[in-house]
Amino acid sequence: MTFTPARRSALKQALLCCAALTTLASTLTCLPAAAADKVLRVSAIPDEAPTELQRKFAPLGEYLAAKTGMKVVFTPVSDYAAVVESLATGKLDLAWLGGFTYVQAKIRTHGTAIPIVQREEDARFTSKFITANPDIKTLADLKGKSFAFGAPSSTSGSLMPRFYLQQAGLNPENDFKNVAFSGAHDATAAFVASGKVEAGVLNTSVWDKLVEQKKVDTSKVHVFATTPPYFDYNWTVRGDLNPALIQKLKDAFLQLDPANPQQKDILALQRASRFIPTRAENYDGIEKAARSAGLLK
Known part of the structure; x- marks a missing residue:
């Protein structure tokens, strides 16, 4: 096949472009x-x-x-x-x-x-147990009631409250009417406020923020127990x-x-x-x- 000068010039430019792209690709592999x-x-x-x-x-x-x-x-x-x-x-x-x-x-x-x-x-964190049910005044009153934790892997919304419930002689799965997981602390407060569950637990920091921002009605939803402190x-x-x-x-x-x-x-x-x-x-x-x-x- 015979190439005209113009086609030879175009081919040369294409080859140079490919070489440049190859060099650029090689360089980019090192960039991430x-x-x-x-x-x-x-x-x-x-x-x-x-x-x-x-x-x-x-x-x-x-x-x-x-x-x-x-x-x-x-x-x-x-x-x-x-x-x-x-x-x-x-x-x-x-x-x-x-x-x-x-x-x-x-x-x-x-x-x-x-x-x-x-x-x-x-260094001294706590969780709050909350309810809108006036009959719930102590942890013992949770027997037979519906209850919400936060996320299963939450320290303050699940693990440590569960640990302290067990220390108080309560097994949530056996002693509560049913157990729900809201997924987040603010969602737990909403579960309790709406009556979706009769009680729940969330971390003190989020509870305090919800109260300060008036996102929870404390005339209806109130704290009835607080865990001992933990990291x-x-x-x-x-x-x-x-x-x-x-x-x-x-x-x-x-x-x-x-x-x-x-x-x-x-x-x-x-x-x-x-x-x-x-x-x-x-x-x-x-x-x-x-x-x-x-x-x-």
């Missing part, structure tokens, strides 16, 4: 890791509605971006297990976990997940994250100052007076409670 280093991927257990989680995180995300020089991307997930799995498989760098989900993450990552900070309030929420990083970045993140949380108006607003959205360091050993009691309840083997 480098690009990932510039993006901090964050999520949280879905213990409240996704829109509320996004609203709470937005100012904190901007603050962390300024402190780390990274783009911060928050991605809500559908369930607790998804956060644990995403952290374990390297799809997340930083996650807001409950005490029990941290224990699950520790086990799933063979001990490499690192809890870096918790709110000061999380709960924390911010956890994946273990193979750059140590320098881990330290930057830890320092950023610890430097949040309630005397700074802008940072005070960030802390308020997190329901935190301040952040303090935490460590894996703080959650040993939760792991024991989970094993006692048959939720871990």
Whole structure:
């Protein structure tokens, strides 16, 4: 086949273009890791509605971006297990976990997940048992009643309340009329307020927020019992994250100052007076409670 000068020129340009594309493709194969280093991927257990989680995180995300020089991307997930799995498989760098989900993450990552900070309030966290039934005044009055926990993997909405019910001699599946799982703390309050169940349990922080925002009618729904305190929420990083970045993140949380108006607003959205360091050993009691309840083997 004979090529005219014009066709030879076009063919030469096409070959050069292919070579360039091959070089570019080779270069792009190296980009994801480098690009990932510039993006901090964050999520949280879905213990409240996704829109509320996004609203709470937005100012904190901007603050962390300024402190780390990274783009911060928050991605809500559908369930607790998804956060644990995403952290374990390297799809997340930083996650807001409950005490029990941290224990699950520790086990799933063979001990490499690192809890870096918790709110000061999380060192003595509690759950509230609520009802709209005036006949329910004590835990013993729950016998024969319908009851709602939050999500099955929730520390404050399921595990620790269940543990304390068992300490009080109550087995929910045997002693209650029926047991429901609302999926989130605010949903539990709605279940109780609507009469879908006669009683339920949710974490104190969310209960206080609902009361402050007048999203629950306390003339109808009231607290009738509170659990003893336990360690709960924390911010956890994946273990193979750059140590320098881990330290930057830890320092950023610890430097949040309630005397700074802008940072005070960030802390308020997190329901935190301040952040303090935490460590894996703080959650040993939760792991024991989970094993006692048959939720871990």
